[in-house]
Amino acid sequence: MLDGLTLDQMRVFVTVAETGSFRAAAMRLSRVQSAISHAIGNLEVQLEVELFDRSGHRPQLTAAGLSLLADVRALLIKVDAMRARARGLGRGVELEITIALDPQFPLPVLGRALNAFRESCPSVAFRILSTPLGASFEALLEDRCDLAISGTDLINPAIELESLTTVRRAAVAAAHHPLAQADRPLGTSMLADHIQIVGEDPSALTGKRDYGVVSPSRWRVADNITKKTLILSGVDGAVCRSG
Incomplete structure (x- = not known):
């Protein structure tokens, strides 16, 4: 019975749950309310459970509906990610970027940058190599990475350099030293x-x-x-x- 499930039915289910009514879901999806009711009814037939309690003024998620909502959302996220990955393949977008990173570079700065990048390119994955000092340059020259982040002042005509940030360093010792x-x-x-x-x-x-x-x-x-x-x-x- 589950072979008849459609992504459209699942999106309608999530929209009704988020908006709180069939009418509001219809407005968000630019459809008539009867189409929303029909999609939910078909989904309930396919799943063989009641997703909403319609006895009140507004539909309320049943225990089964609330439990299945998380599963449906997870499926839609995976589908959207697959579509984004497919679009990236069609446009020649890199699916994985390898960064050779000097361990002295502040990781919070890297984390913020990767999070910002992920918002615009969610299908791109990252591979981070730990490459101290000149090892970052070596990885770049040997085509083992796409981007190198290093704290050294090495100048090489084959490498385009750009300053990212200034990292302050200090001498440190144990408290009892x-x-x-x-x-x-x-x-x-x-x-x-x-x-x-x-x-x-x-x-x-x-x-x-x-x-x-x-x-x-x-x-x-x-x-x-x-x-x-x-x-x-x-x-x-x-x-x-x-x-």
């Missing part, structure tokens, strides 16, 4: 007396360069989580810019 107990402003010479936890640069383009490294004693780690954990554990280290 000697540097945190200092009673005077910290200078570079004081930082240089302690181990610095530095992010490893896996890139062949910039791997031999250090960014913001002030201490001759440095430990290199592969990711920010390890760096943060070592600092908070009380390791004799301060961290400035990743190097």
